[in-house]
Amino acid sequence: xxxxxxxxxxxxxxxxxxxxxxxxxxxxxxxxxxxxxxxxxxxxxxxxxxxxxxxxxxxxxxxxxxxxxxxxxxxxxxxxxxxxxxxxxxxxxxxxxxxxxxxxxxxxxxxxxxxxxxxxxxxxxxxxxxxxxxxxxxxxxxxxxxxxxxxxxxxxxxxxxxxxxxxxxxxxxxxxxxxxxxxxxxxxxxxxxxxxxxxxxxxxxxxxxxxxxxxxxxxxxxxxxxxxxxxxxxxxxxxxxxxxxxxxxxxxxxxxxxxxxxxxxxxxxxxxxxxxxxxxxxxxxxxxxxxxxxxxxxxxxxxxxxxxxxxxxxxxxxxxxxxxxxxxxxxxxxxxxxxxxxxxxxxxxxxxxxxxxxxxxxxxxxxxxxxxxxxxxxxxxxxxxxxxxxxxxxxxxxxxxxxxxxxxxxxxxxxxx
Ligand code: SF4
Ligand code: SF4
Numbered sequence: 263x264x265x266x267x268x269x270x271x272x273x274x275x276x277x278x279x280x281x282x283x284x285x286x287x288x289x290x291x292x293x294x295x296x297x298x299x300x301x302x303x304x305x306x307x308x309x310x311x312x313x314x315x316x317x318x319x320x321x322x323x324x325x326x327x328x329x330x331x332x333x334x335x336x337x338x339x340x341x342x343x344x345x346x347x348x349x350x351x352x353x354x355x356x357x358x359x360x361x362x363x364x365x366x367x368x369x370x371x372x373x374x375x376x377x378x379x380x381x382x383x384x385x386x387x388x389x390x391x392x393x394x395x396x397x398x399x400x401x402x403x404x405x406x407x408x409x410x411x412x413x414x415x416x417x418x419x420x421x422x423x424x425x426x427x428x429x430x431x432x433x434x435x436x437x438x439x440x441x442x443x444x445x446x447x448x449x450x451x452x453x454x455x456x457x458x459x460x461x462x463x464x465x466x467x468x469x470x471x472x473x474x475x476x477x478x479x480x481x482x483x484x485x486x487x488x489x490x491x492x493x494x495x496x497x498x499x500x501x502x503x504x505x506x507x508x509x510x511x512x513x514x515x516x517x518x519x520x521x522x523x524x525x526x527x528x529x530x531x532x533x534x535x536x537x538x539x540x541x542x543x544x545x546x547x548x549x550x551x552x553x554x555x556x557x558x559x560x561x562x563x564x565x566x567x568x569x570x571x572x573x574x575x576x577x578x579x580x581x582x583x584x585x586x587x588x589x590x591x592x593x594x595x596x597x598x599x600x601x602x603x604x605x606x607x608x609x610x611x612x613x614x615x616x617x618x619x620x621x622x623x624x625x626x627x628x629x630x631x632x633x634x635x636x637x638x639x640x641x642x643x644x645x646x647x648x649x650x651x652x653x654x655x656x657x658x659x660x661x662x663x664x665x666x667x668x669x670x671x672x673x674x675x676x677x678x679x
Pocket of ligand 2: 300312315363366375
């Protein structure tokens, strides 16, 4: 076994913590998780059953933590983790999993498959079995500060345009501000209207806010790849900038995995609590509206529905705020059949959208989202994640659907009093 694979095997062994071991030993192989995964239900490919995607990790657990596995290890190499396992499972681990956590919701034994799938990726990252697009995104984040290569110069140019359009100053590096915002580079490049909407909303609500020129990127490619050292470094950039500016809150933007990274995984990655609170933009808007600081004027009567970003809603717990906000601005809001914590992923989460070779599979499983939309017959889809937004737009275009995708924050800004 090469040294790299030996290190990957050690990493896998480290990732089999008490929870993972308990999960493997309680799985009854009922197959219910398979019916919750869009990759499995849309393709009928048994390899896409969530529990099967965890076979490499199961091998290590069986060999090291069960009596039978330890004994049989003396006579057989059946459960030995080999380079071929990494090569064969790379597609199952990255291309056909969004880490969306829908499978975790249905397991009758309470097994959090998404937790295990995320941990398993760490060993694949050590083994070097990571799709090209995701590897490049991580490299760019570490070297340039952003997976899309967005530099401070790009941010400055975008802010200049935003300020011209809305006539408001976007504060940068303002010490003592109460809130610090971070962005997904997709927002900067594809949806600068989001930044403009923040400026308008925060001005109307009288919020003291700032951006940091040292840490404006919210996305964390380290989490998606499973490279914990890189994920830690990316979180630390934001933490040190926020603590230096002395802000009380960091606002996580309309980006699913960025919220998981900074809100839930961040403190564990850096090994200490933050000296500020992380709030998702939807939680903040909801709070401002309840406090009477966000005054909504007109309501839209256009029929619209909500796509729940998995990491914000199912995994992140921000379930009610988008619904409160939509109720305030849209009289024609209707829920999809499976919504909230049981919504279906857009298919691009967990780094899949950065993985070019997974594109055909992603578009194939988009049929699940298409069906949800066809049932409702509305032509406006609201969401709160820039990555979902791009993936949804691509899917809708692919299936020639005439549906507009809009951001919830932008919708709120349009309906400000
Ligand atoms: S639903 Fe739970 S118990 Fe059933 S196969 Fe999946 S992980 Fe195992
Ligand atoms: S986390 Fe989502 S995409 Fe991954 S196996 Fe579970 S249901 Fe499928």
